Amino acid sequence: MYCFRLPFAMPSQTQLGLHENQFLLGSEGERQVWLKPFGDADQRLCDATNFVIRGEGYATQDDAARDGERWRDVITRAFARVHLAADFGDRQPVNLLTKAGEEWLSRLMGHPVSAHLAGVTVFEDQPDLRFVAAPSLEGRKRPSEERNRLVFMQAARRHDPLDSSERLAFDLYSGSFFQPSADSRLLMLTMAIETLLVREPRSDVARAHVTAIMEATKANPDLTHSERNSLRGSLKELLDESIGQAGKRLARTLEPRTYAGQAPDAFFSRCYTMRSELTHGNVPRPNRRDVDALAASLELFVADLLAGRLLTEIPD
Template sequence: MGYSFRTQINISVHTRLDIDAPRHELTPAEASPHVRLSTGNDELTIEKADTLFLIGGSYESRAAAEDAAVQWRIAVQASLAKLRIGADFGDRIPREPTQQPAHRMMEQRFGVPTFEGYNGTLVFEDDPSPVFMTGHATMVHTPSPERLETALKGALAVPRATPQAKDEAAYDLFSASFFESNPEARIVLLTSSVEALHGVRIYRGITDTLVNFVETKLPTKQYNGTASGDFFRYCYEIRGDITHGKANRRGRVEVTAAARQLGLMVSDLLAEPFPAG
């Protein structure tokens, strides 16, 4: 029995590896263990794929496969950075694959181990070779014409000063967050938007300064059941963990939920009239 690892890598739409093949061997094909890049689809080439998989196989133990997954991830990350290729490797800690009821049904029907795809690294037994089902559903926010009309009426009814440079910067950072699929990147952009909106130029006590700013602007608002200031403090702590390279950062699911709510908060802040001055 051997073990394999599989790391999902989401590639930026603005960058691609110029490889006109569905897979590319990173070790000699006959090597054991062996490692390759693959699109997971024989009809899709690497140069056209939004998602790639770093796959290693034939390791003697689960621990050996986990160690190799970490080392190969580090090496590929450094290589893609050198080539200026944007890539999201997902969660950092290798884990075992999981099954949902639909995956168990597929396994019973076809007799092949079937697991849920995962934006990160999975380590698993490679005999028999499993199948991974990865969904690519994308949520699209579509406010109705009536909501647009209501928002415009409210905006036009309130006197507003001409936006200052910091207001424009805050809006640009907020908008940029919608072009990011990585929730950690979204957290950094959205908290930076609040910094720009406040115009803060201090570093000592910056967290309390921004928390007070949010509480003053949104005194009755709650996000994820938490008062506005407390929720921003929580998001700013996540941002600090990211930007200071904390080893045990929060997981992808938690950060994704935080980024979604923080987007609502920044939306509410930007909807307020620009202060005069």
């Protein structure tokens, strides 16, 4: 017989209002699907933040896999209805325990061991099978003491004030460091750039063309009042340059630096395209590793925009 398991996590500030240590979600013949805490079998569900949906009694691997995906949708709908959130780990870094590691741990612990992975995992029903996660490895950023002293002293001498948009941009930049996923980091960092943008007027010829279209829209008797207002509001945005144009112009102030091997304006365009793919529902979503790598370079990009004169006065 085959089983499936689907782990997920809840935010620490929320609780699942179930006081038992496991909850039977569904039962049909030999098949049973349970909601359990991950790790501590005696922990009450209301005290846990890490969970696993476990299905048992499937005749084939395909049956188990299909039902695992179905139960993910069930939990998603239910959580949305009671205003709870669940992270199924799709966009989290992968902590992969190798097959050799599984075999070594199985011998060491005296029972079968398998890797704890995100998403639906199908496996043969084995007595006393345990799932373990590889330890999470996190890097720590720490500039040298000499460099810190130099930067702080120069910043104090300069006392270069930030305007309100720069302060907001720094809040968003800093907030990105506290986000658990690459997607949310990249989105917050592109938001930080947007707060710094000043959109310049288009050329006189372009503005005259847009204005003529606006006037034609206003005079069109076949359009309703709300349609005319809506269209003219959208057209008004075309009087100024696009966010992409303003972003590339701002990015060029960082030349001749490069980011991820690209000139600043090309790098900004790449990031903004990725942002659009994430926010406009592109399916499939961008590869998590690609987003993660881009977000890491974007952190440097935004920091350099906010460094002011220190960027050129203090060498890398």
